Amino acid sequence: MGTVTLSVDAELGWGWHDLDSPPNDRIEAARQSWQRLQGLLSEFSVPATWAIVGHLLLDDCDGRHQSHPAGVDWFERETGEWRERPDLRFGGELVNDLQTARVDHDIGSHTFSHVPLSSDKADRETARAELERSVETAANYGLSMKSFVYPRNRVGHRDLLVEYGFTTYRGNRPKTWVDENDTLGTVAKLVRGTVPGTGPPVVDPVVDEFGLVNIPASLYLFGFEGRARSVAEAVYADPMVLKARHGIDAAADDDGVFHMWLHPNNLVDERDFARMRAILSYVDDRRRAGDVTVATMATVADEVRKRVRA
Ligand SMILES: [Zn+2]
Numbered sequence: 335m336g337t338v339t340l341s342v343d344a345e346l347g348w349g350w351h352d353l354d355s356p357p358n359d360r361i362e363a364a365r366q367s368w369q370r371l372q373g374l375l376s377e378f379s380v381p382a383t384w385a386i387v388g389h390l391l392l393d394d395c396d397g398r399h400q401s402h403p404a405g406v407d408w409f410e411r412e413t414g415e416w417r418e419r420p421d422l423r424f425g426g427e428l429v430n431d432l433q434t435a436r437v438d439h440d441i442g443s444h445t446f447s448h449v450p451l452s453s454d455k456a457d458r459e460t461a462r463a464e465l466e467r468s469v470e471t472a473a474n475y476g477l478s479m480k481s482f483v484y485p486r487n488r489v490g491h492r493d494l495l496v497e498y499g500f501t502t503y504r505g506n507r508p509k510t511w512v513d514e515n516d517t518l519g520t521v522a523k524l525v526r527g528t529v530p531g532t533g534p535p536v537v538d539p540v541v542d543e544f545g546l547v548n549i550p551a552s553l554y555l556f557g558f559e560g561r562a563r564s565v566a567e568a569v570y571a572d573p574m575v576l577k578a579r580h581g582i583d584a585a586a587d588d589d590g591v592f593h594m595w596l597h598p599n600n601l602v603d604e605r606d607f608a609r610m611r612a613i614l615s616y617v618d619d620r621r622r623a624g625d626v627t628v629a630t631m632a633t634v635a636d637e638v639r640k641r642v643r644a
């Protein structure tokens with residue numbers, strides 16, 4: 335019996351603060367989407383790993399962060415366009431809600447201010463500052479974080495994760511599986527991706543050379559959107575729901591982990607919530623039937639480490 339894992343990159347405005355034209359519909363939906371996603375997870379009793387941008391846990395800031403090695407320019411939007419938008423920069427009450435939820439969520443880190451941490455994007459000092467500040471702000475909430483998700487999935491400075499107490503991170507999807515979502519040209523291709531046997535992979539978490547458990551992603555639940563999605567949905571229902579179901583089925587037949595992920599702000603329209611509801615409902619059905627377990631990244635990592643030590 336395999337495991338289903340869901341990780342959530344929770345960032346409010348921080349996912350795009352460095353972009354010239356951030357997607358405003360998603361930004362404006364971010365808070366409500368976060369709350370509704372949490373509601374769905376409660377409804378289906380699905381615990382998730384919520385990787386939180388640490389800045390959300392500040393009570394206030396001057397928007398300058400002068401001692402941060404990323405430089406004041408990195409935080410420019412806070413002092414400019416989002417100066418009067420604390421709702422995009424802070425989110426402590428949302429994290430409080432997760433902490434007191436009926437479902438036992440795993441609260442982890444998505445850095446402090448969403449600096450991509452690959453070595454070409456962040457030097458050591460910046461990476462350290464991002465980890466240190468995220469751990470500090472979380473400690474103010476009584477959180478000791480074990481799970482880490484890299485902004486834009488750019489993996490780097492892994493040794494520093496160990497230093498700051500993390501045990502696991504979400505790695506990149508296995509390269510052996512060609513993700514048609516990323517290179518989608520035609521609806522035909524998209525639909526081919528929903529045929530059983532070509533679905534997303536069940537992954538095997540591995541302990542890396544630093545002792546961290548790498549739990550690679552299997553499927554980004556909002557990997558293709560726009561016109562291709564509309565056309566495909568009109569003909570075949572929601573192909574992403576079918577893909578997710580294939581992955582969950584594969585986990586039921588296998589011993590690995592089916593690792594789905596999304597941002598709360600992917601949920602903008604009602605059909606996005608319908609997608610999540612359909613997927614979570616299927617997870618719940620297969621769990622009730624005793625076919626899969628649901629576990630957060632932290633729990634999966636604990637189990638992998640136990641097995642390795644045994
Ligand atoms: Zn700030």
Ligand SMILES: [Zn+2]
Pocket residue numbers: 343345349444448484485486
């Ligand atoms: Zn992110």
